[in-house]
Amino acid sequence: MNSLRAVDLNLLVILEALLSERHLSRAAERLHMSQPAVSHALARLRHLLDDPLLLRGKGGFQPTARALALARPLADALQSVRSVLGGAVFEAATAQRVFRLAMSDYGAALILPALLRRLRVEAPGIDLAVSYASRPAVIAGVQDGEIDLALGVFPQLPEPLHRETLFEETFVCALDPASLEPGETLTLETYLARPHVLVASSEGGMATEVDAALAQLGQTRRIAVRVPYWTVAADVVRGTDLILTVARRTLQESAVQGVALYPVPFAIAPFAFETIRHCRTQGDAGIAWLRAAIAQATEPG
Template sequence: MKTDIKNLDLNLLKALDALLDERSVTRAAERLSLTQPAVSGMLTRLRECFNDPLFSRAQRGMVPTLRALELAAPVKQILSEAEALLQPRAFDPAQAQMTVTLAATDYALKAVIAPLIARLRPLAPGIRVAVVPVEEARLPGQLERGDVALALVTPETVAPDLHARDLYDEEYVCMMRADHPDAARSLTLDRFCALEHVLVSHSGQAFQGATDVALAALGRRRQVVAAVNSFLMLPEMLRISDLVAVTPRRLAAGTAGMAIMPPPLPIPGFTKTLAWHERSHRDPGQRWLRAQIYALFDYQATQILPKCSPLS
């Protein structure tokens, strides 16, 4: 007679394992914190499932049948594997072999991804990082499918069903080449508006940004003569011209040959946020990786960024 797997559950296997170890219904019941009649009933069901008596009475306890002895090792393995399923998977970053895909803008490549990779190399040399562009329309689906594990975005673009954590607040600075005619003097609003500017537009065609909105509130305008689709192009354009750019401070910081100074008017900054899907929320490897990103900016939050100066 063929046994139907639907009639067998883990509780019956646990009872069989205890009976095989203890060779006594009484001791097995104590081990399982059950009553003796309950374990006797489970033994009856086990005999029906395996079509075998499994145990026979002896002067001292019970003697397993050959069939019961055959089941001993497989039952312990099944119970061990089932127990492992219920335990969080241990994660050892030093031994981990995985590829993590992040969605990021070119700005985030320098501000977040580059320092993250530098942090990961000594801690988790087997973790590879792949970066894809942020495409707002596709991002929710990419996160849901697991095509993207983490996204570096702004709070207003995070879908309601995603997990998110703000990493830092960014501010804007004015950047020009170090030997620019205006690099050594204070930048007034009049001079700022008179200079020729380059700005970043993801389409490469828009000639207005946050700076222009702030200027319009004061009834002023600036001269934007170029729009590029990459923050990383700005330093090269500024080095070979008298153009100036308003750019995020973290992008400007450490850029060789550049003068960095505060803009002559308040320009609202933005917040950089890390977002991820519920599917990876509890994964030990993903949790560890997110913690490494948090640590980058928790540390930076305790440091004082250098003040802007004409020759910084």
């Protein structure tokens, strides 16, 4: 067994990046190292651990069983070391770091513009890698350490993950006001008689809450158009008899572009829009700073 005194602990930081990125050049960029230096470090790690660790495959490296077994304890151990050495201090103005976020286009539209304006002024060395996947895939990414923070709606979480609410969101109906008779309001009868636009991923997303509320009334709606993009939903409604039932914040600007907003004509509970992270990041001052910056980006005005 190798003595700890004989081990260059920087190799473990490089291994962490390689296991996360599974690509030499991306790991090198993340570590601010040259690709040959990372390749040399990988060779040393293979000798040290007596295992190939990463094998070349389509699109990058594939981890061996030994590497997969090391990933989580390695991330936990390095986070503990960072907490000891770094304390609770995070110097945003001079920090150089890549944060990996996961969010839908709903979250991205609400948060990224204001967040990036702040980062470019206060933390110009901070880079963001934003991804989007299904809810189970996002949760798995946070568990495995591949995602630092995820934003979204998470009704159920496994125990190692920690949630914090950014805001509570309510639902609203959007439709072209010209499709209503003068003085007509949106009633439940009108709502059920109209065709609907559904914005949802393959797992349903927020739309599940709408249909669950209707099911409690013994009712269903006809979905005439199903799209995966929030950005086109209002344009689909405009000039038609379609109704769009979505989170209010997605349609703030659409109200002045020929789409009127109406209260949902049945009871539907609000939902919490949250950030989730792994409990191992509890002492990570950088993630705490970023989470606070995200929260500020969601504040009105």
